Amino acid sequence: MFEEIETTPLFGANLVAANFKADPRVDKIDLGLGVYRNDAGVTPVLDVVKSAEMRLVQNQPTKSYQGLLGDVEYSRLMLGLVLGEAADTSRIAVLQTPGGVAALSIGFHLIHSVRPNAQVWVSDPTWANHAPVIKHTGLTVREYPYFDQETASLDFDGMMTCLSVVPAGDAVLLQASCHNPTGVDLSPAQWDKVIGICKTRGLLPVIDVAYQGFGQGLDEDAYGPRKASEELPEWVLTATCSKNFSVYRDRVAIAAVQTRSPQNAESTLSQMRRFANVTYAMPADHAAAVVKTILSDDALSADWKAELSAMRTRVHHVRRTLAHALRRATNSDRFDFLERHTGMFSLLPLTETQVENLEHHHAIYLVKGGRMNIAGLNSTQIERFAAAVAQVTAT
Numbered sequence: 001m002f003e004e005i006e007t008t009p010l011f012g013a014n015l016v017a018a019n020f021k022a023d024p025r026v027d028k029i030d031l032g033l034g035v036y037r038n039d040a041g042v043t044p045v046l047d048v049v050k051s052a053e054m055r056l057v058q059n060q061p062t063k064s065y066q067g068l069l070g071d072v073e074y075s076r077l078m079l080g081l082v083l084g085e086a087a088d089t090s091r092i093a094v095l096q097t098p099g100g101v102a103a104l105s106i107g108f109h110l111i112h113s114v115r116p117n118a119q120v121w122v123s124d125p126t127w128a129n130h131a132p133v134i135k136h137t138g139l140t141v142r143e144y145p146y147f148d149q150e151t152a153s154l155d156f157d158g159m160m161t162c163l164s165v166v167p168a169g170d171a172v173l174l175q176a177s178c179h180n181p182t183g184v185d186l187s188p189a190q191w192d193k194v195i196g197i198c199k200t201r202g203l204l205p206v207i208d209v210a211y212q213g214f215g216q217g218l219d220e221d222a223y224g225p226r227k228a229s230e231e232l233p234e235w236v237l238t239a240t241c242s243k244n245f246s247v248y249r250d251r252v253a254i255a256a257v258q259t260r261s262p263q264n265a266e267s268t269l270s271q272m273r274r275f276a277n278v279t280y281a282m283p284a285d286h287a288a289a290v291v292k293t294i295l296s297d298d299a300l301s302a303d304w305k306a307e308l309s310a311m312r313t314r315v316h317h318v319r320r321t322l323a324h325a326l327r328r329a330t331n332s333d334r335f336d337f338l339e340r341h342t343g344m345f346s347l348l349p350l351t352e353t354q355v356e357n358l359e360h361h362h363a364i365y366l367v368k369g370g371r372m373n374i375a376g377l378n379s380t381q382i383e384r385f386a387a388a389v390a391q392v393t394a395t
């Protein structure tokens, strides 16, 4: 039976990670994988996570099954973090999932179950894993304009023109902040307009919250979801703790769906529970228990916010230093946009050959298409990186 199976290739950051691992050069630099790194090049376990884990080791009474929904109190706290404590959650179906991808998968399976012909509109470009996850559910992927390569900024007119003709009932995937891979976000005024068009045209936003707190701050980065929650009868939201709690491998997120009534929320949740049951059944508890411990304790929450703020500040600092280094190395302002972008990623205006040359001649790994993880650079590597970019773009 299995001799008929064809190999399916790795893509995106997972492909870069595999190539990087196989490279024997000691001075190699990984700017592919989407994880925060400190200036020592380490993705640290946050001190606050260690503190919460210590408490769990001391006090956790059981490791019996948690149930298909996961930890309900964790999900409630996460909704509060994303939507604000005052949000009305009575019409929201929410469950804990093993990471953001599982949350997206449940959201799109749910949409497919009620609207199998719906199209899902994603930004051009978007995170490399979005389209495969959507297509796997049977839904069709379409793209709306998002990134203007010339100016390295948002093509908001193009986006709005496209959304204004998207058929009612289609879904629109939006990233709450720190857009992956471009680093270009909607301003609050632009969010207002996008949510306005979803409202008037009957489009369903699916909001992917993957970097809350990495852009401007916890509240600022949640402007879009909060606005959607106030203005729209229905939406889908996924929020992962991978990045902002730095618990990547422990896999925890939420999938949430706003419905028209508490009764609709109940039946929707039963379907989400069914999707969970036939895939992973129950999410692992550990990271949810950690996040719940932090968010339900004022002192731990304050510690977490301080550590998150330090990560955000470092990313801003690397952006500024890098933009200045590239200005000097290339004698041009063509990389100044790095300072204006937010979050861990920016898309460098490099050709495929230039990205390959960085890899082959300088042992510097970016994702195909030019996405770089800003946080992957430490202060001792910035000048070398800038010189390498200047060299591969010189001809």
Ligand SMILES: Cc1ncc(COP(=O)(O)O)c(C=O)c1O
Residues within 6 Å of the ligand: 034, 098, 099, 100, 101, 102, 127, 175, 180, 208, 210, 240, 241, 242, 248, 252, 253
């Ligand atoms: C935009 C975006 N959404 C969702 C995810 C999923 O995160 P995870 O499944 O690791 O929680 C990521 C991870 O890189 C991401 O960049």
